[in-house]
Amino acid sequence: MEDARFEDGREAPLNLGALDGDDLQIISSLVQDAVFPVTEMTWDRKARRFGLLLNRFRWEDGGKGRHAPERVQAVLAFDTVLAVATQGVDRSDRDVILSLLSVTFEAGADGAGDILLTLAGDGAIRLSVEAIEATLKDVTKPYVAPSKSVPKHDD
Known part of the structure; x- marks a missing residue:
């Protein structure tokens, strides 16, 4: 008998949650190189919820050998957000497309802290939160990445 391999898993939409820094690292790896228009981020101050509609690269895709690289639209949301x-x-240039590089947590007191969304080109979004409560959910079917290539980074 052989152990299961990641490649053998079914390809299904992601629906993940994060409640601590380790969980957030996993989400960060899955949203690396996601792109989104500046108009697709929103903060509901009353509900204390911040969200992004991303076009994320499917890093987890086990079928890369069978088809072109893919993206999928996904919602990345954070709860318990006190400030953004x-x-x-x-934000005034509604045609700007942002590229997400990483999502990290800077701990404060009693589980509170700041979630930092680092963007390409020296941009950043800082969310002051009571605690880490994040979700990542794919909301469309995958589609061929417009570039038809895997994102690359300079060393």
Whole structure:
């Protein structure tokens, strides 16, 4: 008998949650190189919820050998958000497309802290949160990545 391999898994939409820093690292790896228009981020102050509609690269795709690289639209949402700040993001230019590089947590007191969404081009979004409560959910079927290639990073 042989152990199961990741490649043998079924390809299904992601629906993940994060409640601690380790969970958030997994979500970060799955949303690396996601792109989104500046108009697709929203903060509901009353509900204390921040969300992004992303076009994320399917890093987990086990069928890469069978088809072109894929993207999928996904919602990345954070609850218990007390404040949102951006740096290097021009919200007035509604045509700007942002690229997400990583999602990290800077711990504060009693589980509170800041979630930092680092963007390409020196931009960032900082979410002050009471605790880590994040979800990542695919909301469309995968589609061929417009570039037809895997994102690359300079060393």
